[in-house]
Amino acid sequence: MIAIAGTVPDADFPLLSGPVFLQEDKLVLNGRQIAINRGTPALLAATVKAGEVLGLEPPTAILVGDIGLGHGSRDLYAFLVDHLPRSRFSVLCFHYLQPDVDWQYRILAAAQSMPSPPLLIADAGYMYAAKMGGQADEYDLFTPDVGELAFLADEEAPHPFYTRGFILHEEQKVPELIERAYQYQNAARYLLVKGKKDYVVHQGKIVDTVVQPITESLEAIGGTGDTLTGIVTALIGSGMPIAEAAFMAAHVNRLAGKIANPTPAGQVTEIVNFIPEALRDLLKNH
Amino acid sequence: MLRFLKTRLGLFASQPKGLNLSLKSQGILVFANTSEVIRAETLLKKAGWKLRVMGPPPEIRNGCDLVIEIPLIEELNILRVLREAGLAPLEAVPVSSPLLKPVNIFQKKDFGDYLMVRAANMKITIEKKSRRIVNVSGGGCPDVPYLAGEMVGRTLDEAPSPQEIGHTLCGYALQLAYEEIKRK
Numbered sequence: 001m002i003a004i005a006g007t008v009p010d011a012d013f014p015l016l017s018g019p020v021f022l023q024e025d026k027l028v029l030n031g032r033q034i035a036i037n038r039g040t041p042a043l044l045a046a047t048v049k050a051g052e053v054l055g056l057e058p059p060t061a062i063l064v065g066d067i068g069l070g071h072g073s074r075d076l077y078a079f080l081v082d083h084l085p086r087s088r089f090s091v092l093c094f095h096y097l098q099p100d101v102d103w104q105y106r107i108l109a110a111a112q113s114m115p116s117p118p119l120l121i122a123d124a125g126y127m128y129a130a131k132m133g134g135q136a137d138e139y140d141l142f143t144p145d146v147g148e149l150a151f152l153a154d155e156e157a158p159h160p161f162y163t164r165g166f167i168l169h170e171e172q173k174v175p176e177l178i179e180r181a182y183q184y185q186n187a188a189r190y191l192l193v194k195g196k197k198d199y200v201v202h203q204g205k206i207v208d209t210v211v212q213p214i215t216e217s218l219e220a221i222g223g224t225g226d227t228l229t230g231i232v233t234a235l236i237g238s239g240m241p242i243a244e245a246a247f248m249a250a251h252v253n254r255l256a257g258k259i260a261n262p263t264p265a266g267q268v269t270e271i272v273n274f275i276p277e278a279l280r281d282l283l284k285n286h
Numbered sequence: 287m288l289r290f291l292k293t294r295l296g297l298f299a300s301q302p303k304g305l306n307l308s309l310k311s312q313g314i315l316v317f318a319n320t321s322e323v324i325r326a327e328t329l330l331k332k333a334g335w336k337l338r339v340m341g342p343p344p345e346i347r348n349g350c351d352l353v354i355e356i357p358l359i360e361e362l363n364i365l366r367v368l369r370e371a372g373l374a375p376l377e378a379v380p381v382s383s384p385l386l387k388p389v390n391i392f393q394k395k396d397f398g399d400y401l402m403v404r405a406a407n408m409k410i411t412i413e414k415k416s417r418r419i420v421n422v423s424g425g426g427c428p429d430v431p432y433l434a435g436e437m438v439g440r441t442l443d444e445a446p447s448p449q450e451i452g453h454t455l456c457g458y459a460l461q462l463a464y465e466e467i468k469r470k
Contacts, residue, residue, distance in 0.1 A: 068452060263399075
Protein backbone atom coordinates (compact mmCIF):
# COMPACT_ATOMS: atom_id res chain seq x y z
CA MET A 1 0.00 0.00 0.00
CA ILE A 2 1.16 3.53 -0.83
CA ALA A 3 1.27 6.36 1.72
CA ILE A 4 1.95 9.97 0.80
CA ALA A 5 2.79 12.63 3.39
CA GLY A 6 2.58 16.33 2.64
CA THR A 7 0.82 19.62 3.17
CA VAL A 8 -2.10 21.65 1.84
CA PRO A 9 -1.93 25.47 1.66
CA ASP A 10 -4.58 26.13 4.30
CA ALA A 11 -3.48 27.00 7.84
CA ASP A 12 -6.78 25.70 9.27
CA PHE A 13 -6.67 22.29 7.61
CA PRO A 14 -6.36 19.66 10.36
CA LEU A 15 -4.02 16.68 10.37
CA LEU A 16 -5.87 13.92 8.50
CA SER A 17 -4.89 10.44 7.48
CA GLY A 18 -6.83 7.95 5.38
CA PRO A 19 -7.57 6.66 1.90
CA VAL A 20 -7.95 9.43 -0.64
CA PHE A 21 -10.26 9.52 -3.66
CA LEU A 22 -10.93 11.82 -6.59
CA GLN A 23 -14.39 13.29 -7.09
CA GLU A 24 -14.49 15.34 -10.27
CA ASP A 25 -11.59 17.79 -9.88
CA LYS A 26 -11.24 17.51 -6.08
CA LEU A 27 -9.54 15.09 -3.74
CA VAL A 28 -11.69 13.70 -0.95
CA LEU A 29 -10.05 12.70 2.34
CA ASN A 30 -12.18 11.80 5.36
CA GLY A 31 -15.09 13.68 3.80
CA ARG A 32 -13.11 16.88 3.18
CA GLN A 33 -12.65 18.22 -0.33
CA ILE A 34 -9.21 19.46 -1.40
CA ALA A 35 -8.37 21.45 -4.56
CA ILE A 36 -5.59 19.88 -6.62
CA ASN A 37 -3.97 22.94 -8.17
CA ARG A 38 -0.40 22.10 -7.21
CA GLY A 39 1.79 20.71 -4.43
CA THR A 40 0.97 17.51 -2.57
CA PRO A 41 -2.69 17.47 -3.71
CA ALA A 42 -1.46 17.44 -7.35
CA LEU A 43 0.90 14.58 -6.51
CA LEU A 44 -1.91 12.66 -4.83
CA ALA A 45 -4.27 13.24 -7.75
CA ALA A 46 -1.68 11.84 -10.17
CA THR A 47 -1.14 8.79 -7.94
CA VAL A 48 -4.88 8.18 -7.73
CA LYS A 49 -5.34 8.54 -11.51
CA ALA A 50 -2.42 6.25 -12.33
CA GLY A 51 -3.50 3.84 -9.59
CA GLU A 52 -6.96 3.49 -11.17
CA VAL A 53 -5.37 2.25 -14.39
CA LEU A 54 -2.99 -0.05 -12.49
CA GLY A 55 -5.78 -1.48 -10.32
CA LEU A 56 -4.27 -0.20 -7.05
CA GLU A 57 -6.22 0.49 -3.89
CA PRO A 58 -6.46 4.21 -3.07
CA PRO A 59 -3.29 5.63 -1.53
CA THR A 60 -3.25 6.68 2.10
CA ALA A 61 -2.84 10.44 2.36
CA ILE A 62 -1.31 11.94 5.48
CA LEU A 63 -2.02 15.63 5.10
CA VAL A 64 -1.91 18.74 7.23
CA GLY A 65 -2.38 22.46 6.64
CA ASP A 66 0.82 24.50 6.51
CA ILE A 67 1.43 27.84 4.80
CA GLY A 68 5.14 27.95 5.58
CA LEU A 69 5.38 28.53 9.31
CA GLY A 70 6.07 24.85 9.84
CA HIS A 71 3.58 24.18 12.65
CA GLY A 72 1.52 21.78 10.56
CA SER A 73 4.61 19.99 9.25
CA ARG A 74 5.86 19.42 12.79
CA ASP A 75 2.48 18.00 13.84
CA LEU A 76 2.63 15.66 10.88
CA TYR A 77 6.21 14.63 11.73
CA ALA A 78 5.16 13.78 15.29
CA PHE A 79 2.24 11.74 13.91
CA LEU A 80 4.59 9.79 11.62
CA VAL A 81 7.08 9.04 14.37
CA ASP A 82 4.23 7.74 16.50
CA HIS A 83 2.34 5.75 13.83
CA LEU A 84 4.94 4.46 11.36
CA PRO A 85 6.35 1.68 13.54
CA ARG A 86 2.87 0.06 13.53
CA SER A 87 2.06 0.76 9.86
CA ARG A 88 2.25 -1.51 6.84
CA PHE A 89 3.01 0.58 3.78
CA SER A 90 5.08 -0.76 0.90
CA VAL A 91 5.89 2.71 -0.47
CA LEU A 92 6.20 5.90 1.53
CA CYS A 93 6.47 9.21 -0.30
CA PHE A 94 7.36 12.50 1.42
CA HIS A 95 6.61 15.78 -0.29
CA TYR A 96 5.96 19.47 0.47
CA LEU A 97 6.98 19.65 4.12
CA GLN A 98 8.96 22.20 6.09
CA PRO A 99 12.59 21.02 5.92
CA ASP A 100 13.63 20.00 9.44
CA VAL A 101 16.72 17.89 9.93
CA ASP A 102 15.94 16.75 13.48
CA TRP A 103 12.52 15.41 12.52
CA GLN A 104 13.90 13.80 9.38
CA TYR A 105 16.29 11.72 11.51
CA ARG A 106 13.46 10.55 13.74
CA ILE A 107 11.10 9.73 10.89
CA LEU A 108 13.73 7.76 9.01
CA ALA A 109 14.38 5.73 12.15
CA ALA A 110 10.63 5.16 12.58
CA ALA A 111 10.24 4.06 8.93
CA GLN A 112 13.18 1.70 9.22
CA SER A 113 11.62 0.15 12.33
CA MET A 114 8.40 -0.80 10.48
CA PRO A 115 7.63 -4.54 10.35
CA SER A 116 8.49 -4.46 6.66
CA PRO A 117 10.40 -1.23 5.86
CA PRO A 118 8.87 0.52 2.83
CA LEU A 119 10.55 1.95 -0.24
CA LEU A 120 11.22 5.60 0.53
CA ILE A 121 10.59 8.37 -2.02
CA ALA A 122 11.37 12.00 -1.24
CA ASP A 123 10.70 15.16 -3.19
CA ALA A 124 10.49 18.88 -2.43
CA GLY A 125 11.14 20.09 1.14
CA TYR A 126 11.53 16.65 2.61
CA MET A 127 14.23 15.81 0.06
CA TYR A 128 16.05 18.98 1.16
CA ALA A 129 16.00 17.80 4.79
CA ALA A 130 17.18 14.30 3.85
CA LYS A 131 20.15 15.74 1.97
CA MET A 132 20.98 18.30 4.62
CA GLY A 133 20.81 15.62 7.30
CA GLY A 134 23.42 13.58 5.41
CA GLN A 135 21.02 10.65 4.98
CA ALA A 136 20.16 10.93 1.29
CA ASP A 137 21.58 7.50 0.55
CA GLU A 138 19.08 5.91 2.95
CA TYR A 139 16.30 6.78 0.48
CA ASP A 140 15.30 4.79 -2.59
CA LEU A 141 14.28 7.60 -4.93
CA PHE A 142 14.61 11.38 -5.14
CA THR A 143 12.81 13.31 -7.88
CA PRO A 144 14.67 16.65 -8.20
CA ASP A 145 14.39 19.16 -11.01
CA VAL A 146 17.62 20.57 -12.41
CA GLY A 147 17.79 23.40 -9.85
CA GLU A 148 17.30 20.93 -7.01
CA LEU A 149 19.89 18.59 -8.56
CA ALA A 150 22.39 21.48 -8.40
CA PHE A 151 21.54 21.76 -4.70
CA LEU A 152 22.14 18.02 -4.21
CA ALA A 153 25.45 18.43 -6.04
CA ASP A 154 26.58 21.26 -3.76
CA GLU A 155 27.90 19.56 -0.67
CA GLU A 156 27.87 22.87 1.22
CA ALA A 157 24.32 24.04 0.51
CA PRO A 158 21.68 23.35 3.19
CA HIS A 159 18.85 24.54 0.87
CA PRO A 160 18.58 25.28 -2.89
CA PHE A 161 18.54 28.97 -1.93
CA TYR A 162 22.25 28.70 -1.07
CA THR A 163 23.48 26.69 -4.04
CA ARG A 164 26.80 28.22 -4.92
CA GLY A 165 26.99 30.10 -8.23
CA PHE A 166 29.75 28.00 -9.75
CA ILE A 167 27.43 24.99 -9.62
CA LEU A 168 25.27 26.09 -12.49
CA HIS A 169 21.71 24.87 -12.92
CA GLU A 170 22.13 24.20 -16.61
CA GLU A 171 20.56 21.37 -18.51
CA GLN A 172 23.81 20.46 -20.26
CA LYS A 173 25.56 20.12 -16.88
CA VAL A 174 23.16 17.46 -15.56
CA PRO A 175 25.57 14.48 -15.93
CA GLU A 176 28.27 16.43 -14.01
CA LEU A 177 25.79 17.40 -11.31
CA ILE A 178 24.65 13.79 -10.94
CA GLU A 179 28.25 12.64 -10.57
CA ARG A 180 28.95 15.29 -7.96
CA ALA A 181 25.76 14.52 -5.98
CA TYR A 182 26.80 10.86 -5.68
CA GLN A 183 30.44 11.74 -4.99
CA TYR A 184 29.34 13.46 -1.77
CA GLN A 185 26.63 10.87 -1.00
CA ASN A 186 23.90 13.44 -1.40
CA ALA A 187 21.62 11.42 -3.65
CA ALA A 188 19.17 8.57 -3.13
CA ARG A 189 19.77 5.09 -4.62
CA TYR A 190 17.81 6.20 -7.65
CA LEU A 191 17.21 9.67 -9.07
CA LEU A 192 14.55 10.77 -11.51
CA VAL A 193 15.80 14.17 -12.65
CA LYS A 194 13.01 16.25 -14.18
CA GLY A 195 13.97 18.63 -16.96
CA LYS A 196 14.03 19.26 -20.68
CA LYS A 197 15.57 15.80 -20.75
CA ASP A 198 14.54 13.50 -17.88
CA TYR A 199 17.27 11.29 -16.44
CA VAL A 200 16.88 7.97 -14.64
CA VAL A 201 19.92 7.32 -12.47
CA HIS A 202 20.95 4.35 -10.36
CA GLN A 203 23.85 4.78 -7.91
CA GLY A 204 25.41 7.51 -10.04
CA LYS A 205 24.98 5.77 -13.38
CA ILE A 206 22.55 7.23 -15.93
CA VAL A 207 20.48 4.23 -16.98
CA ASP A 208 17.89 5.99 -19.17
CA THR A 209 16.87 9.35 -20.53
CA VAL A 210 13.52 10.56 -21.82
CA VAL A 211 13.27 13.49 -24.23
CA GLN A 212 9.99 13.03 -26.09
CA PRO A 213 7.40 14.36 -26.42
CA ILE A 214 8.43 17.96 -25.66
CA THR A 215 5.82 20.48 -24.52
CA GLU A 216 7.81 23.60 -23.67
CA SER A 217 5.05 25.23 -21.64
CA LEU A 218 5.12 22.49 -18.98
CA GLU A 219 8.23 24.01 -17.37
CA ALA A 220 6.26 27.08 -16.33
CA ILE A 221 3.22 25.24 -14.98
CA GLY A 222 3.17 24.73 -11.24
CA GLY A 223 2.59 21.10 -10.28
CA THR A 224 3.98 19.27 -13.33
CA GLY A 225 6.91 17.99 -11.29
CA ASP A 226 4.47 16.93 -8.58
CA THR A 227 2.43 14.88 -11.06
CA LEU A 228 5.58 13.11 -12.23
CA THR A 229 6.43 12.15 -8.64
CA GLY A 230 2.84 11.01 -8.16
CA ILE A 231 2.92 8.78 -11.24
CA VAL A 232 6.25 7.16 -10.35
CA THR A 233 4.97 6.54 -6.83
CA ALA A 234 1.94 4.67 -8.23
CA LEU A 235 4.08 2.63 -10.63
CA ILE A 236 6.50 1.63 -7.86
CA GLY A 237 3.50 0.82 -5.69
CA SER A 238 2.30 -1.55 -8.41
CA GLY A 239 5.50 -3.54 -7.97
CA MET A 240 7.38 -2.20 -10.98
CA PRO A 241 11.17 -1.94 -10.47
CA ILE A 242 12.23 1.62 -9.64
CA ALA A 243 14.27 2.35 -12.78
CA GLU A 244 11.53 1.03 -15.05
CA ALA A 245 8.87 2.94 -13.11
CA ALA A 246 10.87 6.18 -13.38
CA PHE A 247 11.36 5.73 -17.12
CA MET A 248 7.68 5.02 -17.69
CA ALA A 249 6.50 7.83 -15.40
CA ALA A 250 8.60 10.36 -17.32
CA HIS A 251 6.95 9.18 -20.55
CA VAL A 252 3.45 9.24 -19.07
CA ASN A 253 3.83 12.77 -17.65
CA ARG A 254 5.16 14.07 -20.96
CA LEU A 255 2.45 12.36 -22.96
CA ALA A 256 -0.31 13.64 -20.67
CA GLY A 257 1.18 17.13 -21.08
CA LYS A 258 1.26 16.77 -24.83
CA ILE A 259 -2.38 15.64 -24.99
CA ALA A 260 -3.45 18.53 -22.73
CA ASN A 261 -1.30 20.95 -24.79
CA PRO A 262 -1.54 23.85 -22.30
CA THR A 263 -0.13 27.36 -22.67
CA PRO A 264 2.34 28.57 -19.99
CA ALA A 265 -0.77 29.91 -18.24
CA GLY A 266 -2.27 26.40 -18.01
CA GLN A 267 -3.03 24.68 -14.72
CA VAL A 268 -1.97 21.20 -13.67
CA THR A 269 -5.54 19.91 -13.40
CA GLU A 270 -5.67 20.05 -17.21
CA ILE A 271 -2.80 17.56 -17.32
CA VAL A 272 -3.90 15.27 -14.47
CA ASN A 273 -7.05 14.37 -16.38
CA PHE A 274 -5.01 12.90 -19.23
CA ILE A 275 -2.77 10.68 -17.08
CA PRO A 276 -4.99 7.57 -17.46
CA GLU A 277 -5.08 7.92 -21.26
CA ALA A 278 -1.31 8.39 -21.43
CA LEU A 279 -0.60 5.49 -19.07
CA ARG A 280 -2.95 3.10 -20.89
CA ASP A 281 -1.36 4.04 -24.19
CA LEU A 282 2.15 3.33 -22.91
CA LEU A 283 1.20 0.14 -21.08
CA LYS A 284 -0.31 -1.19 -24.32
CA ASN A 285 3.12 -1.04 -25.93
CA HIS A 286 5.05 -2.08 -22.83
CA MET B 287 16.94 26.74 16.27
CA LEU B 288 16.89 28.07 19.84
CA ARG B 289 17.67 24.60 21.13
CA PHE B 290 20.71 24.46 18.88
CA LEU B 291 21.84 27.86 20.03
CA LYS B 292 21.65 27.00 23.68
CA THR B 293 23.95 24.07 23.13
CA ARG B 294 26.27 25.93 20.84
CA LEU B 295 26.71 29.26 22.53
CA GLY B 296 29.98 28.15 24.07
CA LEU B 297 31.36 27.97 20.57
CA PHE B 298 30.50 31.58 19.94
CA ALA B 299 31.89 32.69 23.29
CA SER B 300 35.36 31.34 22.53
CA GLN B 301 36.29 32.31 19.01
CA PRO B 302 39.58 31.15 17.55
CA LYS B 303 42.47 33.58 17.74
CA GLY B 304 43.47 35.26 14.53
CA LEU B 305 39.90 35.30 13.24
CA ASN B 306 39.52 37.49 10.20
CA LEU B 307 38.89 41.06 11.31
CA SER B 308 35.99 41.47 8.91
CA LEU B 309 34.31 38.45 10.48
CA LYS B 310 34.99 39.78 13.97
CA SER B 311 33.27 43.05 13.19
CA GLN B 312 30.11 41.32 11.98
CA GLY B 313 27.35 39.67 13.91
CA ILE B 314 24.22 37.77 13.07
CA LEU B 315 20.68 38.06 14.31
CA VAL B 316 18.95 34.71 14.69
CA PHE B 317 15.15 34.54 14.56
CA ALA B 318 12.57 31.86 15.21
CA ASN B 319 11.59 31.53 11.56
CA THR B 320 12.23 32.96 8.12
CA SER B 321 9.15 35.18 8.08
CA GLU B 322 10.47 37.04 11.13
CA VAL B 323 13.78 37.49 9.31
CA ILE B 324 11.96 38.94 6.32
CA ARG B 325 9.96 41.35 8.49
CA ALA B 326 13.05 42.42 10.44
CA GLU B 327 15.04 42.94 7.26
CA THR B 328 12.30 45.13 5.80
CA LEU B 329 12.06 47.17 9.02
CA LEU B 330 15.81 47.67 9.38
CA LYS B 331 16.33 48.58 5.74
CA LYS B 332 13.53 51.14 6.00
CA ALA B 333 15.34 52.55 9.03
CA GLY B 334 18.43 53.06 6.87
CA TRP B 335 20.72 50.18 7.75
CA LYS B 336 22.56 48.36 5.00
CA LEU B 337 22.21 44.70 5.88
CA ARG B 338 22.53 41.33 4.23
CA VAL B 339 20.43 38.24 4.72
CA MET B 340 22.66 35.20 4.74
CA GLY B 341 22.72 31.50 5.52
CA PRO B 342 23.51 30.65 9.13
CA PRO B 343 26.77 29.00 10.18
CA PRO B 344 26.68 25.18 10.22
CA GLU B 345 26.37 25.02 14.01
CA ILE B 346 22.85 26.42 13.99
CA ARG B 347 21.42 25.16 10.69
CA ASN B 348 18.32 23.08 10.95
CA GLY B 349 16.62 23.26 7.58
CA CYS B 350 14.94 26.37 6.34
CA ASP B 351 17.16 29.04 7.92
CA LEU B 352 18.12 32.61 7.19
CA VAL B 353 19.94 35.14 9.40
CA ILE B 354 20.61 38.87 9.19
CA GLU B 355 24.23 39.97 9.11
CA ILE B 356 24.81 43.24 10.96
CA PRO B 357 27.77 45.42 11.90
CA LEU B 358 28.37 44.58 15.57
CA ILE B 359 29.04 48.20 16.36
CA GLU B 360 25.38 48.91 15.54
CA GLU B 361 24.01 46.01 17.54
CA LEU B 362 22.43 47.98 20.38
CA ASN B 363 20.65 50.41 18.09
CA ILE B 364 19.41 47.63 15.86
CA LEU B 365 18.14 45.55 18.77
CA ARG B 366 16.30 48.54 20.19
CA VAL B 367 14.47 49.16 16.90
CA LEU B 368 13.56 45.49 16.64
CA ARG B 369 12.31 45.27 20.24
CA GLU B 370 10.16 48.36 19.75
CA ALA B 371 8.56 46.63 16.79
CA GLY B 372 8.03 43.39 18.71
CA LEU B 373 10.61 41.62 16.55
CA ALA B 374 13.38 40.83 19.03
CA PRO B 375 15.67 38.09 17.68
CA LEU B 376 16.34 34.89 19.61
CA GLU B 377 20.02 35.76 19.76
CA ALA B 378 22.59 38.21 18.45
CA VAL B 379 25.99 36.54 18.12
CA PRO B 380 29.33 37.31 16.47
CA VAL B 381 30.04 35.69 13.13
CA SER B 382 32.35 32.74 13.72
CA SER B 383 32.77 31.49 10.15
CA PRO B 384 31.99 32.66 6.61
CA LEU B 385 28.26 32.73 5.95
CA LEU B 386 26.50 31.25 2.96
CA LYS B 387 25.36 33.75 0.37
CA PRO B 388 21.87 33.54 -1.09
CA VAL B 389 21.53 32.80 -4.77
CA ASN B 390 22.03 35.77 -7.06
CA ILE B 391 21.75 34.19 -10.49
CA PHE B 392 18.57 34.55 -12.49
CA GLN B 393 17.52 32.60 -15.53
CA LYS B 394 14.94 33.88 -17.98
CA LYS B 395 12.89 31.98 -20.52
CA ASP B 396 10.85 33.72 -23.17
CA PHE B 397 7.74 31.83 -24.34
CA GLY B 398 6.61 34.58 -26.74
CA ASP B 399 3.51 35.91 -25.02
CA TYR B 400 4.84 34.77 -21.64
CA LEU B 401 8.05 35.34 -19.69
CA MET B 402 9.42 33.10 -16.94
CA VAL B 403 12.13 34.05 -14.43
CA ARG B 404 13.84 31.55 -12.18
CA ALA B 405 15.79 32.25 -8.98
CA ALA B 406 17.28 29.22 -7.23
CA ASN B 407 14.49 26.64 -7.20
CA MET B 408 11.59 29.06 -7.79
CA LYS B 409 9.98 30.17 -11.04
CA ILE B 410 7.42 32.87 -11.78
CA THR B 411 5.71 33.32 -15.16
CA ILE B 412 3.77 36.33 -16.40
CA GLU B 413 1.76 37.17 -19.48
CA LYS B 414 3.84 39.98 -20.97
CA LYS B 415 0.98 42.10 -22.30
CA SER B 416 -1.08 42.26 -19.12
CA ARG B 417 1.79 41.57 -16.63
CA ARG B 418 -0.57 39.07 -15.04
CA ILE B 419 1.07 36.28 -13.05
CA VAL B 420 -0.01 33.06 -14.72
CA ASN B 421 2.12 30.55 -12.85
CA VAL B 422 4.37 30.03 -9.85
CA SER B 423 6.29 26.77 -9.82
CA GLY B 424 9.25 24.97 -8.28
CA GLY B 425 10.25 25.06 -4.66
CA GLY B 426 9.71 22.58 -1.88
CA CYS B 427 8.68 24.49 1.23
CA PRO B 428 5.01 24.50 2.20
CA ASP B 429 4.37 28.18 1.54
CA VAL B 430 4.94 27.68 -2.20
CA PRO B 431 1.43 26.35 -2.96
CA TYR B 432 0.03 29.06 -0.67
CA LEU B 433 1.99 31.82 -2.42
CA ALA B 434 0.92 30.48 -5.80
CA GLY B 435 -2.72 30.50 -4.71
CA GLU B 436 -2.45 34.14 -3.58
CA MET B 437 -0.46 35.44 -6.56
CA VAL B 438 -1.59 33.59 -9.68
CA GLY B 439 -4.27 35.41 -11.65
CA ARG B 440 -3.26 38.86 -10.40
CA THR B 441 -1.02 41.43 -12.07
CA LEU B 442 2.44 42.14 -10.69
CA ASP B 443 1.11 45.38 -9.24
CA GLU B 444 -1.96 43.83 -7.63
CA ALA B 445 -0.45 40.64 -6.23
CA PRO B 446 0.93 40.53 -2.70
CA SER B 447 4.70 40.19 -2.75
CA PRO B 448 6.23 36.94 -1.45
CA GLN B 449 8.07 39.12 1.06
CA GLU B 450 4.74 40.12 2.60
CA ILE B 451 3.12 36.72 2.87
CA GLY B 452 5.91 34.13 2.47
CA HIS B 453 7.61 32.39 5.37
CA THR B 454 10.44 30.24 4.02
CA LEU B 455 13.59 30.29 1.93
CA CYS B 456 11.53 29.22 -1.09
CA GLY B 457 9.33 32.25 -0.42
CA TYR B 458 12.44 34.40 -0.25
CA ALA B 459 13.74 32.95 -3.53
CA LEU B 460 10.37 33.68 -5.12
CA GLN B 461 10.68 37.27 -3.89
CA LEU B 462 13.98 37.58 -5.78
CA ALA B 463 12.41 36.15 -8.95
CA TYR B 464 9.39 38.46 -8.48
CA GLU B 465 11.66 41.53 -8.14
CA GLU B 466 13.63 40.49 -11.21
CA ILE B 467 10.53 39.98 -13.38
CA LYS B 468 9.13 43.34 -12.21
CA ARG B 469 12.30 44.98 -13.59
CA LYS B 470 11.61 43.50 -17.04
